[in-house]
Amino acid sequence: MFIRINPRSSTPLYEQVMEQVKELIAKGILESGEQLPSVRDLASQIVLNPNTVSKAYKELERNGVIVTIRGKGTFVADASDRKLDLKQLEQLRQQLQRLVIEATYAGIKKEELTQWIEEEFQTLKGEGDRNAD
Amino acid sequence: MFIRINPRSSTPLYEQVMEQVKELIAKGILESGEQLPSVRDLASQIVLNPNTVSKAYKELERNGVIVTIRGKGTFVADASDRKLDLKQLEQLRQQLQRLVIEATYAGIKKEELTQWIEEEFQTLKGEGDRNAD
Amino acid sequence: MFIRINPRSSTPLYEQVMEQVKELIAKGILESGEQLPSVRDLASQIVLNPNTVSKAYKELERNGVIVTIRGKGTFVADASDRKLDLKQLEQLRQQLQRLVIEATYAGIKKEELTQWIEEEFQTLKGEGDRNAD
Amino acid sequence: MFIRINPRSSTPLYEQVMEQVKELIAKGILESGEQLPSVRDLASQIVLNPNTVSKAYKELERNGVIVTIRGKGTFVADASDRKLDLKQLEQLRQQLQRLVIEATYAGIKKEELTQWIEEEFQTLKGEGDRNAD
DNA sequence: GTGGTCTAGACCACT
DNA sequence: GTGGTCTAGACCACG
Numbered sequence: 425m426f427i428r429i430n431p432r433s434s435t436p437l438y439e440q441v442m443e444q445v446k447e448l449i450a451k452g453i454l455e456s457g458e459q460l461p462s463v464r465d466l467a468s469q470i471v472l473n474p475n476t477v478s479k480a481y482k483e484l485e486r487n488g489v490i491v492t493i494r495g496k497g498t499f500v501a502d503a504s505d506r507k508l509d510l511k512q513l514e515q516l517r518q519q520l521q522r523l524v525i526e527a528t529y530a531g532i533k534k535e536e537l538t539q540w541i542e543e544e545f546q547t548l549k550g551e552g553d554r555n556a557d
Numbered sequence: 558m559f560i561r562i563n564p565r566s567s568t569p570l571y572e573q574v575m576e577q578v579k580e581l582i583a584k585g586i587l588e589s590g591e592q593l594p595s596v597r598d599l600a601s602q603i604v605l606n607p608n609t610v611s612k613a614y615k616e617l618e619r620n621g622v623i624v625t626i627r628g629k630g631t632f633v634a635d636a637s638d639r640k641l642d643l644k645q646l647e648q649l650r651q652q653l654q655r656l657v658i659e660a661t662y663a664g665i666k667k668e669e670l671t672q673w674i675e676e677e678f679q680t681l682k683g684e685g686d687r688n689a690d
Numbered sequence: 691m692f693i694r695i696n697p698r699s700s701t702p703l704y705e706q707v708m709e710q711v712k713e714l715i716a717k718g719i720l721e722s723g724e725q726l727p728s729v730r731d732l733a734s735q736i737v738l739n740p741n742t743v744s745k746a747y748k749e750l751e752r753n754g755v756i757v758t759i760r761g762k763g764t765f766v767a768d769a770s771d772r773k774l775d776l777k778q779l780e781q782l783r784q785q786l787q788r789l790v791i792e793a794t795y796a797g798i799k800k801e802e803l804t805q806w807i808e809e810e811f812q813t814l815k816g817e818g819d820r821n822a823d
Numbered sequence: 824m825f826i827r828i829n830p831r832s833s834t835p836l837y838e839q840v841m842e843q844v845k846e847l848i849a850k851g852i853l854e855s856g857e858q859l860p861s862v863r864d865l866a867s868q869i870v871l872n873p874n875t876v877s878k879a880y881k882e883l884e885r886n887g888v889i890v891t892i893r894g895k896g897t898f899v900a901d902a903s904d905r906k907l908d909l910k911q912l913e914q915l916r917q918q919l920q921r922l923v924i925e926a927t928y929a930g931i932k933k934e935e936l937t938q939w940i941e942e943e944f945q946t947l948k949g950e951g952d953r954n955a956d
Numbered sequence: 957g958t959g960g961t962c963t964a965g966a967c968c969a970c971t
Numbered sequence: 972g973t974g975g976t977c978t979a980g981a982c983c984a985c986g
Contacts, residue, residue, distance in 0.1 A: 434984095436960080436961060436962090437961080437962075438961080438962090443655060443658075446658055446659075446662065447654075447658055450658045450661050450662065462972075462973065462974080463973080463974065464972090464973085464974095472962090472963090473962065473963045473964070473965095474963095474964095474965095474974095475962075475963075475964090476961085476962060476963080478974070478975080479961090479962095481974085482974095482975090489662075491698050492973090492974065493697055493698060493971090493973085493974090494700075494702065494969080494970050494971075494973070494974060494975085495969080495970040495971035495972080495973050495974075496697075496970090496971065496972090496973065496974090497972090497973060497974080498973090498974080506662060508662070508663045508664060512663060513663060516656065516659055516660060516663060516665075517673065519652075519656055519659075520656060520670075520673055520674065520677060521677050521680075522576060523649065523652055523653060523656065524674060524677040524678060524681065525576075525579055525580055525583045525681070526579075526645075526649055526652075527649060528583050528681065529579065529583065529622075529639060529641070530641045530645060530646060530649060531641065532649075534674065534675070534678045537653075537674055538671045538674060540650065540653055541653065541657060541667065541670055541671060541674070542667070542671075544653060544654050544657040545657060545667045547654075548657065548658070548661065564892055564895075565890050565892060567893075569893065569984080569985060569986090570985080570986075571985080571986090605986090606986055608985095608986065609985085609986060612985090612986090702969080702970060702971090703970080703971080704970080704971095709921060709924075712924055712925075712928065713924055716924045716927050716928065738971095739971060741970095741971070742970085742971065745970090745971095755928075772928060774928070774929045774930065778925075778929060779929060782922065782925055782926060782929060782931075783939065785918075785922055785925075786922060786936075786939055786940065786943060787846075787943050787946075788842060789915065789918055789919060789922065790940060790943040790944060790947065791842075791845055791846055791849045791947070792845075792915055792918075793915060794849050794947065795845065795849065795888075795905060795907070796907045796911060796912060796915060797907060798915075800940065800941065800944045803919075803940055804937045804940060804941075806916065806919055807919065807923060807933065807936055807937060807940070808933070810919060810920050810923040811923060811933045813920075814923065814924070814927065833969095835975080835976060835977090836976080836977075837976080837977090861957075861958065861959080862958080862959065863957090863958085863959095871977090871978090872977065872978045872979070872980095873959095873978095873979095873980095874977075874978075874979090875976085875977065875978080877959070877960080878976090878977095880959085881959095881960090891958090891959065892958085892959090892986090893958070893959060893960085893984080893985050893986075894957080894958050894959075894984080894985040894986035895957095895958065895959090895985090895986070896957090896958060896959085897958090897959080957985105957986090958984100958985075958986080959983105959984090959985085960982105960983080960984080960985100961981100961982085961983080961984100962980105962981080962982080962983100963979100963980090963981080963982105964978100964979090964980095965977105965978090965979095966976100966977080966978080967975105967976085967977080967978105968974105968975080968976080968977100969973100969974090969975080969976100970972105970973080970974085970975100971972085971973075
C-alpha cells in the first residue's frame with residue numbers, strides 16, 4: 425500500500441491514514457475482501473506509532489469501510505455494508521456549501537468547479553481501470 | 558448580523574464565526590466597505606468570549622476578508638484586496654477530491670453532485686438579490 | 691447440530707460456539723447424555739479452526755455443561771451435574787442490572803421488559819416441545 | 824462522583840467507567856446539563872490513566888450520553904438527545920435471550936427473574952428519589 | 957484548565 | 972501473528 429503521511433500537516437495523522445485508505449478503495453486499488461497490512465506493518469512502513477494506525481483502522485471500521493476479524497487481520501468491507509445515513513448526507517452537503525463559498529472567494533466560476541469535479545471523477549475511474557489491467 | 562453558533566459542534570467556535578461572516582459576504586448581505594460590529598458587541602450578541610470573536614476577526618483579516626482600521630472599526634475588505642495564492646487553490650482542490658471520494662462512498666453520482674453545486678450557487682446568488690432589493 | 695458463526699462479530703468465536711451449544715441444550719434439542727460431534731467434525735462443519743472448537747468444549751466442560759469421556763467422545767452433562775455457585779448468580783444479577791439500565795436509556799418500560807422475558811421463555815419451551823414431538 | 828473500578832475484572836477499565844457513569848445518570852444522581860469531572864480529575868480520583876478515562880468519555884459521547892465542549896468540559900446530555908436505533912434494540916433483545924438461557928441453567932424460574940427486574944427498577948428509581956430530596 | 961493527538965512500550969486474548 | 976487495552980508522559984488547540 426502506497427500511503428504517504430505529512431507529519432507537518434495540521435490534519436491529524438490518523439485522519440490522513442483514513443483518507444488515503446478510503447482513496448485507495450474508491451480507486452479500486454484495494455478491493456472488497458482484500459486484506460489490509462497489519463497495524464504494526466503499516467505503522468512501521470509509514471513510520472507511525474501502531475496506536476495511531478490502530479485508531480485510523482477503528483474509525484474506518486466504524487464507518488463500515490473495513491472489517492476487522494480478531495486474530496486474523498483487517499479487510500476491505502463489502503460495498504453493500506457501507507452505511508449512508510441522513511446525517512452524513514447533510515454533512516456532505518454542508519461541506520459542499522463551504523467549498524462553494526470558498527470557491528467564489530477564489531474567483532472560481534460554477535463552470536470551472538463542475539469541470540474540476542468531472543476531472544476528479546475521471547481520476548478515480550482512471551486509476552481503478554489501470555489497476556484492473 | 559445574523560450569526561448562529563453551535564457550541565456543541567466539533568468545529569472550533571472561532572471557525573464557525575469565520576465561516577458565517579464569509580457566508581454573509583459571499584451572499585452580498587455584507588458589502589465591501591460595510592462596517593462589522595465591534596468584537597465586544599458581536600461577542601455579547603452571540604454569547605461568546607470576546608477572545609474567541611477577536612481570534613475570528615484576526616484570522617479573517619489575515620485572509621484579507623476584512624480590514625480593521627485603528628480607532629474606527631473593522632470593515633469588509635474590497636474584493637480586489639482578497640488574497641488567493643496557489644496554496645489556497647491547491648487546498649480547495651484537495652478538499653474537492655475528498656468530497657468526491659466521500660460522495661462515491663455515499664453512492665452519489667457525478668450528475669447529482671454537479672446538480673448540488675448548481676443549487677448552492679443559486680442559493681448564494683438568490684440571497685444576494687433578495688438583499689439588494 | 692445447527693450452529694451459525696459470525697466471524698465478523700466482536701464476540702470471540704469460541705464464545706459464540708459456547709452460547710449456541712448452551713442454547714441448543716436449553717431448548718431441549720440436545721438432551722442429557724446425548725453425544726456431541728467431535729471437535730474435528732464440528733470444526734469442519736462450521737469452518738473453524740479445531741483449536742477454537744476445542745477451547746469452547748473445554749470451557750463448557752469447566753462449566754459442567756458437557757462431559758468428555760476419554761476415547762468415547764463428549765456428551766451433554768446431566769442437569770444435576772451443573773454447577774451454580776454464588777459468583778455466577780451475582781454475575782447474572784449484575785448483567786441484569788446493566789440490561790435494565792440500558793433498557794431505561796432505550797426508553798423501554800418495566801412492563802415491556804417483563805413481556806420480553808415472557809416471550810423468551812415461551813420460545814425456549816416452544817422449541818423444546820417441537821423437538822420432543 | 825463515586826466511581827469504583829475493579830482493576831482485576833476482565834471487562835476493560837474504560838467500559839467499567841462507561842457503565843458506572845450511565846448508572847449514575849440512570850439513577851438521576853447526575854442530571855442533564857450537569858458537568859462531569861474533567862478527564863484528569865476523574866483519572867486521578869480513580870487512579871487511572873487519563874487516556875483511559877478519555878476513551879470512556881469519547882465512547883459515551885458517541886452514544887449520545889454526554890456532550891463535550893472543547894475547552895470547557897464534558898456535560899450530561901439532554902435525555903432527548905439520546906440515540907435509540909433498531910440495532911441497539913436488537914442487541915438488547917439478544918442480551919436478554921442469553922440472560923434467560925443462563926438463568927434457566929441456574930435453575931431460575933420466570934417469576935423469579937421478573938421479580939429481579941422489578942427490584943432493579945425500584946433501585947434505580949429509589950436512588951434517584953433519595954438524590955432528589 | 958479543557959479535551960485531542962501522538963509516541964513508546966508493555967501485556968493480553970484470540971486464531 | 973492479529974488487534975485490543977493500558978500506562979506514562981508529552982505537546983497542542985481551544986476558550
